Amino acid sequence: MATFAEFLHSLLIWGEVALLERPILTDAGRAESLQLLRQVGERHLDSLPGPRLELACETALSVAEWFADLCWWIVASESPQSQAWNRGVPVPHTPAEHFAGDWILRFCGMPERRLRFRPIDDPVRTGLDAMLRAWPFSGVRFPIDAPPTTPLDFGGHLGMQWQYAQRLRDQPRPGWLPTDPDFRERIELAFAQVNRPMPGALDRPDDAPPSAPLETGTATGDAPSHR
Structure with a gap:
């Protein structure tokens, strides 16, 4: 049985995971997982311009738990209940939390591509969409047209x-x-x-006048109708 820390190590170091059972974070594996996230987080912070953020490792771990469930529900023969899945979406509140979530959510590419072929109301697909919209610093990487659901300013x-x-x-x-x-x-x-x-x-500056509405006939090149 692979531990949660082993799942996390495979994801963060190799960028891939293989599951035979659902990864579960236990109290015993929590410290090891947080230590791994601290190491990864320090490397990511070194590449981020601007004021140095604090390490939000607890946030990253919460996102990692969500991601482990995502991977499991993709390969499992059963499906989660849609409402329960969406209620499990953690939400960022600070720049550090947005950034920490990205340590994990950057790996959503393969899950997103696999889920693209499922029905639009599939609970796992809608759960992933909800997560990426709630975490726009990461979600912006992926082809989701619906807008973010959290403030788009990153403090x-x-x-x-x-x-x-x-x-x-x-x-x-x-x-x-x-x-x-x-x-x-x-x-x-x-x-x-x-x-x-x-x-x-x-495309249009805020202070530019709005375009004139099309009059009858202009869409086909006909003279506008004046009544």
């Missing part, structure tokens, strides 16, 4: 905002654009660096 942390801008550039969606003007400028800069167009929601 004003410049390094996280810049990394988010680069991720959004690679997976552009209007619904994932921030409303804060300074943050939006960083998004625009990230797109400009690679000569890519902005997602539709920012």
